[in-house]
Amino acid sequence: MPCFSKLLYGSLVLIVFLLTGCASTSALYSNTFVKPASRISKINIVYIESRLSSQGSKSTNEFFDIGYTDLPELFGERVPIVLGLNNIQAEYATFKRVDLGKAQQAEIIKWANNAPDTMILTLQVIDGNVVSGPRTPRTTTLNFQANLTDPKTRLRQWTGQFRVKFVAPPVGKNGFDNASVDNLLKNVLEQLAKDEFISLANSQVVMPSLQQNAKGTSQ
DSSP states (O other), X not given: OHHHHHHHHHHHHHHHHHHHOEEEEEXXXXXXXXXXXXXXXXXXXXXXXXXXXXXXXXXXXXXXXXXGGGHHHHHHHHHHHHHHHTXXXXXXXXXXXXXXXXXXXXXXXXXXXXXXXXXXXXXXXXXXXXXXXXXXXXXXXXXXXXXXXXXXXXXXXXXXXXXXXXXXXXXSOOOOOHHHHHHHHHHHHHHHHHTTSSOXXXXXXXXOOHHHHHHHHHO
């Protein structure tokens, strides 16, 4: 009887998992190149938008399905909310990697030089994959790299890698939204705090409430 109960419970969990889909975010790696003299309270965040490509003919559509192209706007909405709740002032900008030539690099430097004492945190997707099978739901994995750079020296102070994974339900789709972007930012802040670049109240990231999420969506 106990074995049957465990089997039934496991089956119910699997059914719920398949019907609702799943999204997860995790920190993979970090490295400190230069220790900060003091904790950071201001960060300029740049999201570098990459054009994703794959050998699979359906991959482009699948990346669109998870709302990848919505990320610049989502970051623009969520960065001030999440970082503001954690007492970190932040400015945000986005640049397309395909345009990241000398002119764009000069624009980033010019943008950064408006606040030369403020570190620059760049976020970018470096790779990923889409896996699906006849008996398994489609799983999309994207790996983000975060680099913290001193605009005065133009040298990296810190780097981290983070993974976002979406397991799609059999019906409908699962992808980037307020919660998933908030969780990615949460992982980045937690790692920066662990590596002694920022301070967090009670050593925890304060997350937006449902009301703040709704407000961010309506803006």
